[in-house]
Amino acid sequence: TRSTRPQRLLGAVQKNATRGDPGSVIQAIDHYCRNKEWAMNVGDEKGCILDSVVSEVNPATVLELGTYCGYSTVRIARLLPPHAKLITLEFNPAVAAIARQVIAWAGLEDKVQLVEGASGDFIPRIKEQFGVKTFDLVFLDHWKEYYLPDTKLMEECGLLRKGSVLLADNVVCPGAPDYLEYVRSSPRYESRYFKSHLEYTKVEDGLEKSVFLG
Ligand SMILES: Nc1ncnc2c1ncn2[C@@H]1O[C@H](/C=C/CNC(=O)c2cc([N+](=O)[O-])cc(O)c2O)[C@@H](O)[C@H]1O
């Protein structure tokens, strides 16, 4: 039977990237998705904005919602200080299996905990199950209608502290209008839009960075 897009993306990594070299994994995926087959990775242009926010926050604890093939997982984990932890949630087991191999190829498995499951089920259990008090940085990149409910859930579960940073992909395309309205109008967030383009295209998209004020 025909391979899946995630399987073909992993193939491009194994063919073109050097084991243990996260930069080459990122380059191999971007080259494949720009020249052969589009895929919904945050990509190189928005990826540079992601990199700058990660470097600025210098987080000890990161939560990623929606691993997909692990492209942004690798981008974030490669910048983390030693002993920092990234928990990434992915509910499609087949996709999670690909992401594990991409993360391993980059040599970053020690910094990443990939959890198979739905964010709505896992967010309430993260504290006791993973010993995390609060997250310094959350990267939202899963189905767009979950951005808002999951943000409210993280607030309710006490996973955000004064200064926690939420960074949301695709706030223009495909868009997350209810989430955007919430973080931009709530007095509990200081929100800012980083204009960019949808990965590998000229279509406008961007990242919304929202600091939780407690
Ligand atoms: N509640 C949940 N818990 C755990 N994992 C979950 C989840 N909801 C979705 N996922 C997983 O996260 C990925 C979905 C990403 C949606 N992105 C997108 O739909 C998307 C679309 C475009 N686009 O259409 O141009 C561009 C982009 O950058 C995009 O991120 C999939 O791997 C899916 O299995």
Ligand SMILES: [Mg+2]
């Ligand atoms: Mg995205």
